[in-house]
Amino acid sequence: MFHLLDKAKNYVAEKFANVPKPEASVTNVAFTCVSLEGAEYLAKVSVKNPYSTPIPISEIDYSLKSNLWEIASGTIPDPGSLKANNTTMVDVPVKVPHNVLISLAKDIGADWDIDYQIDITLIIDLPVLGNFTIPLSHKGEFKLPTL
Template sequence: MSSLLGKAKDYVSEKIADMKKPEAEVLDVDLKDVSRSCIIYDAKVSVTNPYSTSVPICDITYCLKSNSREIASGTVPDPGSLKGKDITMLDVALKVPHNVLMSLAKDIGADWDIDYELEIILIVDLPIFGNIRIPINSKGEIKLPTMSDLWTK
């Protein structure tokens, strides 16, 4: 009996490993808004859904780092769903407090940008299989707003 259960477990594990999963990538990170408390950057995330039906997104969590130090993190609750057999564009708002930017003065002063590493985890709810975590990583540079950016908002 235990041999039969072992074979069934192996079969299911193999099928899950071969199962197509949604794929995602960060396309761009740009300035979205400047407020008194923070600067908000917008991460454009492209997600491809291989299934013919829409798939609900449970959560999107993010962690923005610079020089291996976390400068922003958060969760986007109830971000909607992925369209069936299509590409869905998601906007993830990254809120960076002003006081954190001041602590990065050495990196910022050289070229007026932040070298960043962005880690996003997209949690989708697949029928039968349950919640699946899709990790997305991106590295690049975020330009800081200039004085003209602050006055034109």
């Protein structure tokens, strides 16, 4: 009996290993505006859904770092769903407080830009399989305007 259950478990694991899964990539991170609370950035994430039905995104976690120092982080609960058999652009807004930007003055003074790394985790609710996590990381720099 144990041998039969082991075979069944291996069969199911093998079938699920070959199931196509959603894929994602960060396409752009851009400065959007300055408000009284701080600077706002927008990360655009392209997510491809290989299934013929829409799939809900449970949540998005993000962390924005500069010189390995976390300057902003957060969670976006229930941001929507992915279109069936299509690529969906998901917006991840990030707010950075002014006091954090001031502390980055050393990096800004050297080359008039802010080097950054954004880590984004998409948690997608796949039917039957359960939650599927897609970790993303993107590095770049924000060029600051000159006078």
